[in-house]
Amino acid sequence: MKIGIDLGGSHIAIGLINYENKIVEKVEKRLTEVEKEDIRRHIEDYIIENVNKLRMKNEIEEIGIAVPGTIYDGTILKSVNLGFEQYNLQQILERQIGMPIKIRNDAKCAALAENKLGALKGKSRVLFLTLGTGIGGAVIIDGKLLDTGKYPGLEIGHMIIEKDGRECKCGNHGCFERYASMKILKNALRKEWGLTESTRGQELLSMLRSGREETSVQEFIDYLSIGIANLINIFEPEAVGIGGSFVFFENILLNKLKKNIIDKNLLFNKREKLDIVTAVLGNDAGIIGAVL
Numbered sequence: 001m002k003i004g005i006d007l008g009g010s011h012i013a014i015g016l017i018n019y020e021n022k023i024v025e026k027v028e029k030r031l032t033e034v035e036k037e038d039i040r041r042h043i044e045d046y047i048i049e050n051v052n053k054l055r056m057k058n059e060i061e062e063i064g065i066a067v068p069g070t071i072y073d074g075t076i077l078k079s080v081n082l083g084f085e086q087y088n089l090q091q092i093l094e095r096q097i098g099m100p101i102k103i104r105n106d107a108k109c110a111a112l113a114e115n116k117l118g119a120l121k122g123k124s125r126v127l128f129l130t131l132g133t134g135i136g137g138a139v140i141i142d143g144k145l146l147d148t149g150k151y152p153g154l155e156i157g158h159m160i161i162e163k164d165g166r167e168c169k170c171g172n173h174g175c176f177e178r179y180a181s182m183k184i185l186k187n188a189l190r191k192e193w194g195l196t197e198s199t200r201g202q203e204l205l206s207m208l209r210s211g212r213e214e215t216s217v218q219e220f221i222d223y224l225s226i227g228i229a230n231l232i233n234i235f236e237p238e239a240v241g242i243g244g245s246f247v248f249f250e251n252i253l254l255n256k257l258k259k260n261i262i263d264k265n266l267l268f269n270k271r272e273k274l275d276i277v278t279a280v281l282g283n284d285a286g287i288i289g290a291v292l
Helices: 039-057 089-097 106-117 182-193 201-209 216-235 245-263 282-289
Strands: 002-007 011-017 023-030 062-067 070-072 075-079 084-087 102-105 125-131 135-141 239-244 276-278
Touching (some): 002 039, 002 282, 011 282, 106 125, 135 216, 182 201
Parallel strands (some): 239 276
Antiparallel strands (some): 002 011, 070 075
């Protein structure tokens, strides 16, 4: 058995994975604002406690962790949405748990899972985006992640799409994820409808489905279209996969996105149909990909 861990900007999910790469047991936790003030301790404590519980009942061969940001040799060099720099989480956990641990970028883990087992299965050249607190990305060519050396690259969330635009946590202005992450969409809807941050994504989705009027969705779609079209023009993938909480809003957003890219002629090589699909493994893709 293996343990896969997905560490996000606002949650931790830990899954027990069998030899068929299926999750047979899972625990997860949303990080509160108070916990985020001492996020390293809460992450370490939660992982150590739950991994040890799983190890008491199962023989574990491997542990993998999917983390947003730039990872090299077990160290999180930079994770903007978690506020980490030069954080050797691997070493800390290995010392406490007593077995080897692998740490990789979360979008790349999810991309591997979707390419091997999910929506992008059978495709040899794919682009994958995760839309959540921020935006992550991966490119797979002939079944392998695009290798850019020490700095894994594909920080598409920090591709600048608006000159002198909104300030980003990375220190730049106009980054893609400041316009087209799911967090940005949800916050825009809350503001437009006069709601507080306590209104969860599921409630916002229900309001959209009920036909409540909004203008935030079109602005979000416009920016997301620009970013994805840029990436398609560069990599010309067979298919584009989108994961993260975008998946839950698929019925509201996906067809609008495809139509917007085509109707506005954003692609250099024109086509009548776009193969853009949502992740079928959902938020489990990071957990599974962490051990692939």
